[in-house]
Amino acid sequence: MTLHIVKKGDAITMMRISKRCQAVTGSLTLEIDAKAKEMKARGLDVVGFGAGEPDFDTPEHIRNAAKEALDRGMTRYTPASGMLELKKAVCEKLRRDNGLVYQPQQIVVSNGAKHSLFNSFQALLDEGDEVIVPGPYWVSYPELVIMAGGVPVVVQAEEENCFKLTPERIEAAVTDRTRAIVLNSPNNPNGFVYTRQELQAIGDIAIRHDLTIVSDEIYEYLVYDGAEHVSIASLSPELQERTIVINGMSKAYAMTGWRIGYTASPLHVAKAMTNFQSHSTSNPNSIAQWAALAALSGPDDQLKNMVAEFDCRRRRMVELINAIPGLSCKPPKGAFYVMMNISGLIGKKLNGVPVTGSMSFTELLLESKQVAVVPGVGFGADQYVRLSYATNMENIEKGLGRIREFALSLED
Ligand code: PMP
Numbered sequence: 368m369t370l371h372i373v374k375k376g377d378a379i380t381m382m383r384i385s386k387r388c389q390a391v392t393g394s395l396t397l398e399i400d401a402k403a404k405e406m407k408a409r410g411l412d413v414v415g416f417g418a419g420e421p422d423f424d425t426p427e428h429i430r431n432a433a434k435e436a437l438d439r440g441m442t443r444y445t446p447a448s449g450m451l452e453l454k455k456a457v458c459e460k461l462r463r464d465n466g467l468v469y470q471p472q473q474i475v476v477s478n479g480a481k482h483s484l485f486n487s488f489q490a491l492l493d494e495g496d497e498v499i500v501p502g503p504y505w506v507s508y509p510e511l512v513i514m515a516g517g518v519p520v521v522v523q524a525e526e527e528n529c530f531k532l533t534p535e536r537i538e539a540a541v542t543d544r545t546r547a548i549v550l551n552s553p554n555n556p557n558g559f560v561y562t563r564q565e566l567q568a569i570g571d572i573a574i575r576h577d578l579t580i581v582s583d584e585i586y587e588y589l590v591y592d593g594a595e596h597v598s599i600a601s602l603s604p605e606l607q608e609r610t611i612v613i614n615g616m617s618k619a620y621a622m623t624g625w626r627i628g629y630t631a632s633p634l635h636v637a638k639a640m641t642n643f644q645s646h647s648t649s650n651p652n653s654i655a656q657w658a659a660l661a662a663l664s665g666p667d668d669q670l671k672n673m674v675a676e677f678d679c680r681r682r683r684m685v686e687l688i689n690a691i692p693g694l695s696c697k698p699p700k701g702a703f704y705v706m707m708n709i710s711g712l713i714g715k716k717l718n719g720v721p722v723t724g725s726m727s728f729t730e731l732l733l734e735s736k737q738v739a740v741v742p743g744v745g746f747g748a749d750q751y752v753r754l755s756y757a758t759n760m761e762n763i764e765k766g767l768g769r770i771r772e773f774a775l776s777l778e779d
């Protein structure tokens with residue numbers, strides 16, 4: 368028997384990590400969130416703007432549905448792609464809210480929308496297939512594409528255009544390897560919402576170049592200033608045929624920890640994803656599925672209150688940011704994030720340490736003022752940091768007060 372004495376630097380030779388896995392980096396958003404939570408647990412007075420999760424409790428009727436499911440013994444396997452009752456509720460929701468007609472067999476329920484996205488790219492992509500990812504993008508899209516052997520092609524949009532991509536920009540990025548385009552409206556991290564006309568123009572490109580649209584609609588209910596969420600799949604039967612709609616419980620029902628997301632897609636895609644899921648995770652948690660059913664078919668008063676509260680916080684956060692010298696932001700129309708432009712502070716120093724980009728800005732701010740934000744570099748936008756207003760008004764006042772002090776304390 369050989370004894371393995373672990374020495375520094377041995378790990379790599381002892382158990383080799385696949386190239387596929389080496390190509391993927393961890394989620395920066397989850398890392399920042401974990402860091403802020405860990406600092407709070409140590410008793411530090413951290414103001415966390417990192418979290419991409421509602422600070423509200425899961426509504427009572429949803430929690431009760433889970434308790435009842437437990438008491439009724441709903442603790443066994445369900446079909447791998449989710450239970451029929453829940454799929455029917457998803458179909459009803461898609462009909463009611465999005466004007467989309469799907470059959471239950473076209474729905475695949477997974478462990479969060481992130482898992483739904485994972486399954487989608489696994490089902491769609493072959494080695495080297497390109498996926499257009501509008502930037503600044505949510506951290507996980509490029510990695511999810513890479514995990515499926517695909518190549519993310521980031522197409523950047525500018526703040527002047529409210530971070531929206533023009534059809535010309537998208538079309539210029541299409542090659543003969545382009546297989547799909549990711550759409551995320553309302554958007555994380557930019558907070559924009561595409562209008563019906565803008566979606567139509569993107570849909571036309573998808574049809575012209577035979578692209579699949581992966582439409583992540585997880586923030587659909589979180590819209591402000593009269594913005595309207597439209598599902599691109601609802602614009603025509605032709606578009607529905609080439610779209611995978613992604614959605615989930617996390618954001619609308621404050622259910623981030625429950626891990627339920629779903630896809631609605633053409634039947635053959637749903638079947639392919641079901642096969643994949645049946646060998647990887649099997650069904651998502653059965654109790655959480657009953658809770659999701661209650662969420663989709665129950666009252667939505669908490670959701671309405673939550674949106675009204677997010678709206679107040681959004682306004683206040685935008686006002687406070689734009690009053691700080693060197694910092695600015697555009698008012699977002701959806702989700703619960705603000706992209707704060709930090710370019711006016713790049714090159715300045717705190718005690719001799721320069722702000723070189725979003726990462727050093729984030730680190731200096733966290734160390735000196737205990738305020739957690741997400742560096743834009745994780746979204747492919749190093750001139751920005753993302754702030755989430757899924758935190759209470761007191762924290763917004765306190766945190767922005769500290770960011771103001773931080774900005775004013777920087778020297779040339
Ligand atoms: N899409 C976007 C744009 C998100 O911000 C998130 C947040 N985590 C997800 C998908 C995944 O959500 P979940 O896996 O919690 O359902």
Ligand code: GLU
Pocket residue numbers: 394396397417418419420481505506507555
């Ligand atoms: N989507 C959230 C965020 O962007 C949660 C963390 C994650 O899943 O990335 O912060």
